[in-house]
Amino acid sequence: MKVALVRHRYSPHGGAERYMDTLAAALSDAGAEVRILCASWDGSSAGKVSVERISVPRKPVPLRLLLFARAVREWAARHPEWLLFSLERVPGAEVCRAGDGVHAEWLLRKRALRPGSWPLDYxxxxxxxxxxxxxxxxxxxxxxxxxxxxxxGREEIVRRFGLPAETIRVVHNGIDIARFPLDRKADARRSFRTRFGIPDAETVFLFVGSGFARKGVGTIARAARLLAERGCEPFRVVLVGKGDPSAYVRSAGPASDRLLFTGPVAGADDLFLGADAFVFPTVYEPFSNACLEAMAAGLPVITTLANGASEVLSDGVSGFLLENPLDASALADRMGKLFSLGLREQMGEQARRLAEAHPVERNTRETLEVLESVWGMRK
Structure with missing residues (x-):
């Protein structure tokens, strides 16, 4: 089997890129010939597989994406012996992974964040x-x-584009559970608090993600304010990722000192192990790897039904699922419940068990099954 994997740009911190990195290595180990088509790449699998860079201008970005998609189609036409598997929106691929979700659906859900200006998005x-x-x-x-x-995600594709449901295989994201040894949690907790100057008595809620508006940082800020106004126990929300925190700090008002924005952090595994709970009230998320990482680290997770990861969580058992991503009061209520150490530990244990049921090997195996079935259609 010859598989050409398509990704426009590789970032060592991106979930889709980690997925591609792992899959490329697994395909190679299984005896497949693998080639990566990309505009830029910095993956660890690059030594095992062939990497072919597609030269396109860096700006403007819309033109870059169009030219990249066209160049990939032209490459495929010149190399019909390769199965084209794209992680990007590239017309002409035989297999695509819709890991970034449906953009049309995101624009629809985004309207709640921009009630007065959303028409400009179109x-x-x-x-x-x-x-x-x-x-x-x-x-x-x-x-x-x-x-x-x-x-x-499958339902969105069927509803918006009319694809037969049987042509869409649901493969939940997987996690390398070995990254999160539970016997390191006590040390990680101490290191976490020392690193950020957080007293031991404070409950620490962790958020990891870039794209603050989409992933619910506004709701977190308002929930922190509500908790502070209710005179709750001491807490801190540590927010890891790229974004401008100024609007959220203002929104938190008297609770602004409860929010700690760290910026991007490489190798956040110890932060997951050292936190007390994970909060991710996203407006739209195909499937959050960060939630799965938090579960693997034994953290209860608060997220929304708009997150595909909600399908592997159990509301009230391994965390909490919010119906409305903008409901700061509901988020504050759930965060308040997790001030209880006993409940955090109980839910964290359940979250860990659920994460163990979704190893990265399962994800890779199911993905290979799809590729092998399509390869068989070519014969």
Whole structure:
């Protein structure tokens, strides 16, 4: 089997890129010939597989994406012996992984964040390009199978693009459970508090993610304010990721000192192990790897039904699932429940068990099954 994996740009901190890195290595180990088509790459699998860079101009970004997609299609036409598996919106791929979700659905859900200006989103060139490539990819006669990382994601694709449900395989994200040895939690907790100057008595809620608006930092800030106004126990919310914190600090008001923005942090595993709970009230998320990492670290997780990871959580057992991502009062209520050490430990144990049921090996095996089935269709 010859598989060409497509990703526009590799970032060592990206979930989709880690997935691609792991899959490329697994394919190679299974005896497949693997080639990575990309504009830039810095992955650890690069020594095992062939990497072919697609040269496109860096800016403007909308044009870059269009030219990249066209160049990949031209490459595929010159190399018909390769199975094209894309993690991007690239029309002409035989298999695509919709790990970034459906952009049309995100724009719809985003309206709640921009009630007065959302129509402008449909005039922005980048959004127009994403929507065009998305329609063209799901409408391409070359497309044989789609991998969605949640049942909700599959439903969105069926509803918006009319693909038969049987052509879409749901493969939930997987986790390398060995990254989170539970016997390190006590040391990680002490190191966490020493690093950020947090007293031992404070309950620490962790958030990890970039794209603050989409992933619910506004709701976190308002919930922190509500908790402070209720005179709750001492707590801190540590927010790891790229973004401008100023608006959220203002929104938190008297609880602004309860929010600690760290910026991007490489190797956040010890932060997961050292925190007390994980909070991620996202407006739209195909499947949050960060939630799965938190579960693997034995943390109760508060997230929303708009997150595909909610499908592997159990509300009230391994964490809490919010119906409305903008409901700061509901978030504050759930955070308040987790001031209880006993409940945190009980839920964290359940979360860990659920994470153990989703190892990265399972994800890789199910993905390989899809690729092998499509390869068999070629014969």
């Amino acid at each position: 005039l922005r060139p980048l959004n127009l390009v994403y929507l065009h490539l998305e329609r063209a990819m799901f409408g391409s006669p070359a497309l044989r199978r789609v991998i969605a990382n949640s049942n909700r």
